[in-house]
Amino acid sequence: MSAVLAYFQMLPGLVPGILEQGLIYGILSLGLLITYRILDFPDLTVDGSFPLGAAVSATLTLQGVPPALTLLCGALCGALAGLVTGLIHVKCHVRDLLSGIITMTGLYSINLRIAGKANLPIFSVETLFKNSFTKSLPAWISPYINILVILLILLIAKLLLDLFLRTKAGYLLRAAGDNAAVVTTLAKDQGTVKIIGLMIANALVALAGAVMCQQQRFFDISMGTGTMVIGLASVIIGTNLFRNARHLRSTTMVVIGAILYRACVSIAISLGLEASDMRLITAVLFLLILVAGNVRRKKVRIHA
Numbered sequence: 001m002s003a004v005l006a007y008f009q010m011l012p013g014l015v016p017g018i019l020e021q022g023l024i025y026g027i028l029s030l031g032l033l034i035t036y037r038i039l040d041f042p043d044l045t046v047d048g049s050f051p052l053g054a055a056v057s058a059t060l061t062l063q064g065v066p067p068a069l070t071l072l073c074g075a076l077c078g079a080l081a082g083l084v085t086g087l088i089h090v091k092c093h094v095r096d097l098l099s100g101i102i103t104m105t106g107l108y109s110i111n112l113r114i115a116g117k118a119n120l121p122i123f124s125v126e127t128l129f130k131n132s133f134t135k136s137l138p139a140w141i142s143p144y145i146n147i148l149v150i151l152l153i154l155l156i157a158k159l160l161l162d163l164f165l166r167t168k169a170g171y172l173l174r175a176a177g178d179n180a181a182v183v184t185t186l187a188k189d190q191g192t193v194k195i196i197g198l199m200i201a202n203a204l205v206a207l208a209g210a211v212m213c214q215q216q217r218f219f220d221i222s223m224g225t226g227t228m229v230i231g232l233a234s235v236i237i238g239t240n241l242f243r244n245a246r247h248l249r250s251t252t253m254v255v256i257g258a259i260l261y262r263a264c265v266s267i268a269i270s271l272g273l274e275a276s277d278m279r280l281i282t283a284v285l286f287l288l289i290l291v292a293g294n295v296r297r298k299k300v301r302i303h304a
Helices: 002-038 046-062 067-090 096-115 139-165 168-178 180-185 190-216 227-241 250-270 275-303
Strands: 119-121 218-220
Touching (some): 002 046, 002 168, 002 190, 002 227, 046 096, 046 218, 046 227, 067 096, 067 190, 139 190, 139 250, 227 250
Antiparallel strands (some): 119 218
16 A cells, blocks of 8 residues: 555656657657558568667768757668568568568667767757757756657657658558559559558658657667567557547557556656666557456357
8 A cells, every 4th residue: 555655756857758758669660660550571670770860860960960950861761671671572572571571680780880989978968958949948847848859859750651641642651551462453563662661660760769869868779679569569559449439540559658668667756667668668668458358259259
């Protein structure tokens, strides 16, 4: 009982951290929404493109490039990583899973080349969240600066993705995952559509990595480990919980799922688990989500 009371006492202090991390994972989950839900493509490239965005952002920030511009550069590099995976899959006829593994493996060395070392701190320079502008803001808004900046970036990414999915190219992207024959009948190359989808997905993942780097003020080569699992957990939580909420877009669902995922991890750690157990918590939570989803589908079939 005392442990529960202690948790509720510390809950207000946990909320800002949950929102910051959850919103960053929300950007990540938008990319996984494309590969997992739309393209049905198990893309392990994301475990390499997430730290790729962070490495590019950290390196350019130390060289004096405006932090906001480093986010764009990181996203563009992520798109190139998606392009490589797409070309390996489509042009070299390598299986989707293996294509992502090949690119992810290569990105490990590329990320080290970009950053120059396995851990690159950027505490000595101005970042997206710590600069002369944010320091000049009123004291009452300072605790919420990170949340507001990340939320703005997330909303821009979400709105752009929503707009794209409503275009002809967006409908072709959905068709490539649902029914490839439709794309062919429209005289469009299914492979090109897949490549475009992978580029957009990994651009969003790399953008999330760049934002994470600016928020934590360092790059680490291992920060991409488990990225795919985190993104998939967010997507599955959001789409399963709100599958009957027709007024919600799928992009909104996965963002909420990312925040809920981060809240579950924070609760587990605050109740006594070590921070080093985060990967274990993620694995167990992901397994529970998958099992619950399978049970729910079986019940639907039985009642049908």
